[in-house]
Amino acid sequence: MTRPGRPAGPTTDTETLVLTAALQLLLAEGAAALTAQRLHQVTGASRSTIYRHWPTPGAVLAALIDVAPMPPAAPTGDLAQDLHAAVDQLCDRLRDRPVGAFLQALVVAAASDPSAVRLRHRYVSDLLAPFHTVLRAAGVAATDREDAVAAIVSPLLLDALLLDRPAARTRAHRIVDTTAGRLFP
Template sequence: MADAPDPRVTRSRAAVLAAARDLLREEGPAALTHQRVAARAGVGRATVYRHWPQPEQLLTDAMAGVSMPFFLDPTTPVRAWLRQQLRVLADELVLPDVLAVTTSLLHGAVWQPAITERRDRLAAAMADRLRRALASAVHSGELRPAGDLDDAAALLIGPLLYRAVLEPRRPVPDTLIARLLDQVGAWADDGTS
């Protein structure tokens, strides 16, 4: 039972992680050295080494602080839920914290196996959630799909990702989201246009 967490440990970890998140957002993952994080957190350098012997773990934990709870708990009608989820995703993706974590994840995944695994889990989770939600809509008769449901993640999230990382100054209009929705298939008219 790890039931008695020393308050000092809790405090140190929190301060370091907050500093790491700030540095990640402001200057990118390369700034997450033990020294800089320790200085920013107002903490001894040795303390950072104690809790995170390898800088990679520090980056991982800092990224984990920004979670991505998208496409969870679908509601009916699925179309309205999906529209709202895509809207939220588009808006969140351009937030500095989220963008920093996203690009660091995509970038790090190319060369660091630990991050590759994280990325794969995220991608699989998103694809799976979307597939399930859409499958339920198909089952209930709300949606007549226009193609493989396994492609839905790429089709729906892809354009939002493109805007966030390649054209960050162009916001995603609601009309674009509507277009993405229509592309998934034919939706039964539910009055929400």
């Protein structure tokens, strides 16, 4: 039995249109541009549709994060090889415009919007998930896992976010080798 009334969510076309425009606005103008009025101006989608499904800029950011994750590859059992693959994936994602710039925009938004802090943490957690998956599959204890991920990923994020340069893939691979050797001497 169908129920009368509005559908539960936007149509796929509307969602794609609005979120694509939102990403472009975010990259060009920052998170403050993610208002229903501005999205309406850019997309032509009705303000009521935008307000109903994405009532705040934070809701738009959350929707963008929902469509962003890449599932981690299944670990092969070779710790170093799997960590090298995770490094390559992260370096590629940080190099590609939307991911690196999106992360920078989340950092800026979090400076003035406490709700964006939670979204930034969620987004970064998605970026770190492949490393955690590999280390968990290798039986690395949680504390050692956190330290290993921080050692490997921190320089990459420093390059991409603060130094505005490509992530140093070669250095990250050296850190992977050192970390893997420390975890499994």
